[in-house]
Amino acid sequence: MKILIIGATRGIGKALCEEALADGHQVRVLARDPAKMTMQHDNLEVVQGDVRSDQSVREAARDQEVVCSCIGVPITFSPVDLFSVAAATLIGVVQESVGQKLIVVTGIGAGDSKGHGGFLYDKLFKPLFLKTIYEDKDREEELIMASGLDWLIVRPAGLTNGPRSGTYRVYTDLAGVTSKRISRRDVADFILKETVEPAHFGNAVLLTY
Numbered sequence: 001m002k003i004l005i006i007g008a009t010r011g012i013g014k015a016l017c018e019e020a021l022a023d024g025h026q027v028r029v030l031a032r033d034p035a036k037m038t039m040q041h042d043n044l045e046v047v048q049g050d051v052r053s054d055q056s057v058r059e060a061a062r063d064q065e066v067v068c069s070c071i072g073v074p075i076t077f078s079p080v081d082l083f084s085v086a087a088a089t090l091i092g093v094v095q096e097s098v099g100q101k102l103i104v105v106t107g108i109g110a111g112d113s114k115g116h117g118g119f120l121y122d123k124l125f126k127p128l129f130l131k132t133i134y135e136d137k138d139r140e141e142e143l144i145m146a147s148g149l150d151w152l153i154v155r156p157a158g159l160t161n162g163p164r165s166g167t168y169r170v171y172t173d174l175a176g177v178t179s180k181r182i183s184r185r186d187v188a189d190f191i192l193k194e195t196v197e198p199a200h201f202g203n204a205v206l207l208t209y
């Protein structure tokens, strides 16, 4: 598959890039600073751009079968708009390409996964440190869900840098569920399985061990 990854200089996007290449996919990465992309591979193309730029996203998404956003921001107490601005841009771009799929990573606590992160996360960490980030992730999810596209929202539990195990739970019905942890490589594993054999498109899924 031809996969565009936005946000692959570190974190989930980097893990996804490495695992996608290992699985034999053709990967294009959109990076603000391509010098941060230290990996090299015959099937990897790195293009410079910012997800806030309509033109960079449009050019990067050309000829791609899947567009996957793994963007993130550092903890902040200021208002955040990156996720909703990116969602609007991505929707506009993906709408123009017949058959292109859109995968967006948000996180535990976005949308109706609020209240499923465990006591410390739900009552302390998220309201204290992630309030403005998740306010914008909520807006991002609403835009994606209303887009009419072939979309998949991936909400990982608390992230680790553990290995790709391929063994984790995928929840769409969150009744009685409290998330635990998930490795970035297993988030990548799920995304790659969905690109090859879509089973959860049109849903927001919680990934957790």
Ligand SMILES: NC(=O)c1ccc[n+]([C@@H]2O[C@H](COP(=O)([O-])OP(=O)(O)OC[C@H]3O[C@@H](n4cnc5c(N)ncnc54)[C@H](OP(=O)(O)O)[C@@H]3O)[C@@H](O)[C@H]2O)c1
Binding pocket: 006, 007, 008, 009, 010, 011, 012, 013, 030, 031, 032, 033, 036, 049, 050, 051, 052, 070, 071, 072, 073, 074, 082, 105, 106, 107, 108, 155, 156, 157, 158, 159, 160, 184
């Ligand atoms: N930490 C957790 O436990 C947890 C749990 C659930 C969900 N999440 C979410 O999962 C996502 C990934 O988190 P992560 O910790 O793996 O990665 P991360 O460190 O948040 O990486 C963010 C990536 O987004 C890129 N990016 C930021 N702004 C950009 C822009 N304007 N244009 C293009 N790229 C941009 C960064 O590139 P640059 O090098 O250019 O900055 C970087 O590659 C985040 O949305 C995070 O909120 C995190």
